Amino acid sequence: MTRLLQHTVSPQLKATLSYYTPGSMMPAHRHDHAQLSVLLSGGLREQTEQSAFDIATPGLCFKPLHILHSDQYGAQGTLIFSFSLSPELLTRFDKITSPRYQWQSRLTAGPRAGQASYLQALYHGQLDTLHDLFWDTLSECGIPQHTVRERQRPDWLVRAKKLLEEAEQPVSLSELATQQGIHPVYFSRAFKQYFHISASAYQQQLQLSKALRSMTQGLPLSDSAFHAGFSDQSHMSRAMKSRLGLSPGKLQKLFQAKQVKSVQYSTKSAS
Structure with a gap:
């Protein structure tokens, strides 16, 4: 895990941006603080003693202190x-x-809490905005109708989502729906209903994750855009700035500055 940015918002509150390398794992551990997390890009599987969650962007979690959990990124x-x-x-x-x-699935908790707001406020050290974002985001936790496990998802929808995740380049959503024997309109409605994000927005999130992965490996931004399936670097730049709040150049500088400074969260032993 690489901690890219961190600000002390108040004596009782810190804000952190962290990147976990592809396929990495964090064994069972406990935090000595409660944690409110927003998944900005990529996905993870989190296991506790009582349950397991498979999370893809967008995602939101509140963890009380001392919860024993492990993570697969x-x-x-x-x-x-x-x-x-x-x-x-x-x-x-x-x-x-x-x-x-x-x-739980991430929905907008008020006008301040778009995905881009978190990175913009943290990058520019806007402590008042970070404080407001904290309360806005916390207010969304524990709303039962938004949980990621709220209903059984149809098999065809699970297959379609997996195909999107495994595709090396963006695919036609209408063709994907037809392959599953589903009308494209119904496909779009069902995807949004069950995953709380449109299929097109989710596909772009996957592209951004692939681009970020390439950027952490030191590839030029033009190559990162190509490998992620964007039409060109400008297309990637517009999408990344809109979704995450920072340009690819600024994000790449954060990754480059922290390449040799990989750190671990303060945790309590699981034993």
């Missing part, structure tokens, strides 16, 4: 923005308002 790498909460901040919640552990 996606084939394209995983970019995560997180808030670390001190035990003192947690005392502001009672049993009713305190969010519980759960990964």
Whole structure:
């Protein structure tokens, strides 16, 4: 894991941007702080003693302190923005308002909480904005109707999503729907209903993850755009700036600056 950026928002709150290399794992561990995480790019599988979650962008999670969990990160790498909460901040919640552990699909929690907002605020050190983003994001945790495990997904939809993830280049969504024996309109509606993101937006998220992976390997931005299936570097730049809030050049500089500074979160032993 590489910690790309970090700011202390307040004595009780830190904001961090971290990148996990493709296919990497974090064995069972416990944090000595509560954590509120937003999955910005890529995917992961998180296992606890009671459950397992397979998460793809967009994703949101609140983890109380001392939850034992392990993580397996996606084939394209995983970019995560997180808030670390001190035990003192947690005392502001009672049993009713305190969010519980759960990964869920990410929906917009107010006008400030778009994907790009997190990276922009962190990159520019906008502490007031980060503080507001924290409360906006926390307010979305624990809403049952948005959970990623809320309903059984049709087999054809699971297959289609996997085909999107495994494709080396973007595919025609209408052709993908036809291959599954589903009308394209119904396909689009079902994808959004079950995954809380449109199929086209999800495919672009996959492209961004592939581009970020290439950038971490030091490839020129033009090559990163080509390998991710963008029409050209400008197309990738527009998509990345719109979705993540920073240009490819700025993100690549963050990766290059941290190549030899891979760090681990402070954790408590699982033993």
